[in-house]
Amino acid sequence: MVTAVLSDADLRWRAWEAASQVVDPEIPVLTIADLGVLRDVQVRDGRVEVAITPTYSGCPAMNMIELEIELALERAGIARPTIRTVLSPPWTTDWMSEDGRNKLRAYGIAPPQASSSRRALFGEQQVACPQCGSGDTELLSEFGSTSCKALWRCKACREPFDYFKCH
Amino acid sequence: MAAANITVSETPLVLYTLRRADDALILGHRLSEWCGHAPMLEEDMALANMGLDLLGQARELYSYAAKVEGGRNDEDKFAYLRDVRQYRNLLLLEQPNGDFARTTVRQFFYAAFADLYWRAMMRSSDPTLSAIAAKSEKESAYHVRHSSEWLIRLGDGTEESHRRAQAAIDELWAFTGEMFSVDDSERGLIDAGIAIDPAPLRPQWLNTISSVVSEATLALPDNDWMQQGGRSGRHSEHLGHLLSELQSIQRSFPGATW
Numbered sequence: 001m002v003t004a005v006l007s008d009a010d011l012r013w014r015a016w017e018a019a020s021q022v023v024d025p026e027i028p029v030l031t032i033a034d035l036g037v038l039r040d041v042q043v044r045d046g047r048v049e050v051a052i053t054p055t056y057s058g059c060p061a062m063n064m065i066e067l068e069i070e071l072a073l074e075r076a077g078i079a080r081p082t083i084r085t086v087l088s089p090p091w092t093t094d095w096m097s098e099d100g101r102n103k104l105r106a107y108g109i110a111p112p113q114a115s116s117s118r119r120a121l122f123g124e125q126q127v128a129c130p131q132c133g134s135g136d137t138e139l140l141s142e143f144g145s146t147s148c149k150a151l152w153r154c155k156a157c158r159e160p161f162d163y164f165k166c167h
Numbered sequence: 168m169a170a171a172n173i174t175v176s177e178t179p180l181v182l183y184t185l186r187r188a189d190d191a192l193i194l195g196h197r198l199s200e201w202c203g204h205a206p207m208l209e210e211d212m213a214l215a216n217m218g219l220d221l222l223g224q225a226r227e228l229y230s231y232a233a234k235v236e237g238g239r240n241d242e243d244k245f246a247y248l249r250d251v252r253q254y255r256n257l258l259l260l261e262q263p264n265g266d267f268a269r270t271t272v273r274q275f276f277y278a279a280f281a282d283l284y285w286r287a288m289m290r291s292s293d294p295t296l297s298a299i300a301a302k303s304e305k306e307s308a309y310h311v312r313h314s315s316e317w318l319i320r321l322g323d324g325t326e327e328s329h330r331r332a333q334a335a336i337d338e339l340w341a342f343t344g345e346m347f348s349v350d351d352s353e354r355g356l357i358d359a360g361i362a363i364d365p366a367p368l369r370p371q372w373l374n375t376i377s378s379v380v381s382e383a384t385l386a387l388p389d390n391d392w393m394q395q396g397g398r399s400g401r402h403s404e405h406l407g408h409l410l411s412e413l414q415s416i417q418r419s420f421p422g423a424t425w
Contacts, residue, residue, distance in 0.1 A: 087295075
């Protein structure tokens with residue numbers, strides 16, 4: 001078995017590499033590393049332990065992501081990793097990588113705006129259309145096709161689009 | 168043969184956690200009943216989304232209750248194998264969906280409370296409860312905004328939507344007092360810094376409620392008589408019907424999985 005001949009540091013690196021390639025089943029252009037869902041990889045007594053955090057409490061993709069991590073590690077020669085879900089600190093869109101934001105936009109989903117005023121009860125938000133770039137857009141629904149998205153429409157190009165909610 | 172009820176050793180911390188878990192599960196289930204029936208597609212998705220948030224919160228809380236209890240039960244057993252008298256949720260949350268105005272008012276009353284409650288609970292000395300609270304408060308912020316916007320639209324909308332929204336407020340108001348009540352079992356946990364005392368949150372809650380209700384051109388009832396019982400397992404007849412649907416598979420086919 002591969003794990004026997006690797007140092008803990010190498011094993012950890014290999015496990016991170018493998019786990020960080022896993023994509024979100026609902027937004028397949030983003031890896032769980034881009035999203036900030038992959039929190040940590042540790043090696044304890046030769047066993048790999050992966051920590052992930054949910055975007056939203058009820059995110060139904062978490063079970064799928066766990067399974068995908070197990071499969072990815074298996075393919076990298078790492079058997080039976082432990083996958084732990086951590087809640088603290090709570091996930092925030094601020095953890096999304098710049099690369100991840102660009103990939104989202106190219107995919108047609110407006111990326112979350114950095115530290116916007118989620119608390120402002122009726123706060124105005126400015127979201128640029130991922131299709132044409134116009135700022136002349138409007139919110140259609142706070143809740144979109146998945147827990148993490150809202151539904152918007154561009155008034156310039158008339159296209160509806162998903163917005164990755166700031167969280 | 169039908170599956171039997173579990174027994175739960177209700178230490179104060181188990182009971183406290185189950186009460187919050189039951190709140191989330193029962194309201195989440197009520198919202199899921201709208202799936203495919205909401206007035207429009209966007210709203211169908213919104214209600215299901217909020218139901219999903221609540222279901223996620225319930226799962227985390229049930230899992231923690233199971234851990235505190237010592238592992239004899241788990242999240243599924245808590246949800247599927249307790250009967251009406253063993254449920255500890257607020258009466259408000261088991262009330263039927265009624266029309267869209269009633270669902271909106273129920274959601275608004277609870278979300279405005281939960282948002283304050285979770286934010287306060289982030290300071291709990293119990294690290295798991297504080298982590299669950301930090302996760303949940305981000306979600307409740309959206310629920311408050313969503314239900315506030317709808318209440319204003321309904322109240323300040325047509326004559327009919329106004330009438331229905333006011334009727335919903337009048338009908339559900341008597342269930343709001345229970346959110347702020349505390350019994351001896353919780354008092355000890357509050358003194359220990361684990362649980363949150365909801366009573367001091369009421370002025371701020373009332374502030375939010377009043378400003379939205381008045382913007383909606385609606386009014387809060389003068390009557391301050393409040394109905395209680397859910398926290399100690401005395402429920403309205405509606406919970407039994409809800410559970411019969413929620414639990415039917417596990418009751419009829421014990422241990423069924425997919």
